[in-house]
Amino acid sequence: VGSNLDNRDVQLTPATLSLVSVMLSDPGAEWHGFELSRAAGLKSGTTYPILARLEGARWLRSRWEKGEPSTLGRPRRRLYRLTGEGEVALRRRLDEMETKLRRARRGELAWRPQGVGARV
Amino acid sequence: MTATIGVSALALLASVLLLRVVASVLADEAKGWLVQLGRALLGSAARRLPESQRDRWSEEWMAEHEAKRDRPITALVFAASIRWHAGQMATALGPKHGEATARAISNGRVVDEDLTQVRHAWQALEPRILVQILELLDYRERRILELHFGLGGEDPRTLDEIGRTFAVSGDRIAQIERQAMMKVASLAEAQKLRDVA
Numbered sequence: 001v002g003s004n005l006d007n008r009d010v011q012l013t014p015a016t017l018s019l020v021s022v023m024l025s026d027p028g029a030e031w032h033g034f035e036l037s038r039a040a041g042l043k044s045g046t047t048y049p050i051l052a053r054l055e056g057a058r059w060l061r062s063r064w065e066k067g068e069p070s071t072l073g074r075p076r077r078r079l080y081r082l083t084g085e086g087e088v089a090l091r092r093r094l095d096e097m098e099t100k101l102r103r104a105r106r107g108e109l110a111w112r113p114q115g116v117g118a119r120v
Numbered sequence: 121m122t123a124t125i126g127v128s129a130l131a132l133l134a135s136v137l138l139l140r141v142v143a144s145v146l147a148d149e150a151k152g153w154l155v156q157l158g159r160a161l162l163g164s165a166a167r168r169l170p171e172s173q174r175d176r177w178s179e180e181w182m183a184e185h186e187a188k189r190d191r192p193i194t195a196l197v198f199a200a201s202i203r204w205h206a207g208q209m210a211t212a213l214g215p216k217h218g219e220a221t222a223r224a225i226s227n228g229r230v231v232d233e234d235l236t237q238v239r240h241a242w243q244a245l246e247p248r249i250l251v252q253i254l255e256l257l258d259y260r261e262r263r264i265l266e267l268h269f270g271l272g273g274e275d276p277r278t279l280d281e282i283g284r285t286f287a288v289s290g291d292r293i294a295q296i297e298r299q300a301m302m303k304v305a306s307l308a309e310a311q312k313l314r315d316v317a
Contacts, residue, residue, distance in 0.1 A: 032184070033180065033184060034184045034187070034188075034198065043205070044184075044198045044201045044202055045201035045202050045203070045205030045206075045208070045209075046205055046208070048177070048180075048181075048209055048212075049209045049211070049212035050212070052213050053212045056213075074183070074187055075182060075183035075187075076183060077180070077184065078176075078179075078180040078183070
């Protein structure tokens with residue numbers, strides 16, 4: 001994957017969050033795409049673009065399954081795992097989100113609408 | 121009477137057997153067609169991707185598809201979902217410089233995303249190669265790039281200043297510059313490919 005995404009460029013959409021949550025449940029494990037999409041409850045077509053983005057951002061690494069198709073009895077699959085860098089970045093982003101949500105729930109966030117939606 | 125019932129029962133049994141054989145043959149045939157259809161959908165999805173990425177993703181998808189061979193409907197749903205989201209996949213992989221250029225040119229428009237890629241490609245060029253490539257542009261395109269970016273050792277000028285030199289608006293200069301930068305990027309990509317070869 002030739003993208004040069006920075007970690008900050010990874011958008012944690014609900015679909016991406018579902019997928020990375022599955023991977024974070026066992027950070028050392030390797031998964032193939034269909035397995036991940038099933039575990040995350042996503043459509044296959046949605047899963048692969050997310051995998052491509054995360055791989056481009058170096059949050060994931062992928063490799064071909066070892067073994068010849070004749071031995072495996074089927075074509076080799078591509079396996080994905082979280083990188084150390086990805087795990088750290090992901091945990092940091094999740095912590096940030098959690099902190100923001102906690103503060104928002106307590107009404108501690110300083111931002112107030114200044115325009116049309118402002119209280120009068 | 122008994123003989124007639126016996127013959128009818130035999131005929132019924134034979135018909136049921138025949139129907140089961142036909143149904144089984146048709147089911148096998150249908151399975152084969154579903155598998156073929158799935159492969160065609162995956163092939164079509166792969167063709168939407170940047171050329172450099174096609175083989176990898178095609179192999180990956182085909183392997184997943186093949187693993188569901190005994191569940192042809194699941195396999196077909198998988199393939200259809202991949203095909204349906206192929207555009208998202210192509211965006212996720214990001215256009216390569218040359219492909220972004222080709223796409224932008226063929227669409228007759230430049231989107232900002234393409235232009236950013238093009239600019240990066242251009243900035244990454246070795247000065248020696250940049251000089252060679254600039255030689256391939258027409259005079260006006262080359263001059264605009266030289267003047268705007270101070271390539272010939274001259275002080276960089278604004279688009280409006282260049283516009284006054286060519287007696288056109290700054291916007292028109294920006295337009296020509298975009299085209300020139302895209303041309304540079306595609307030539308750079310071609311150069312890179314030649315170097316690899």
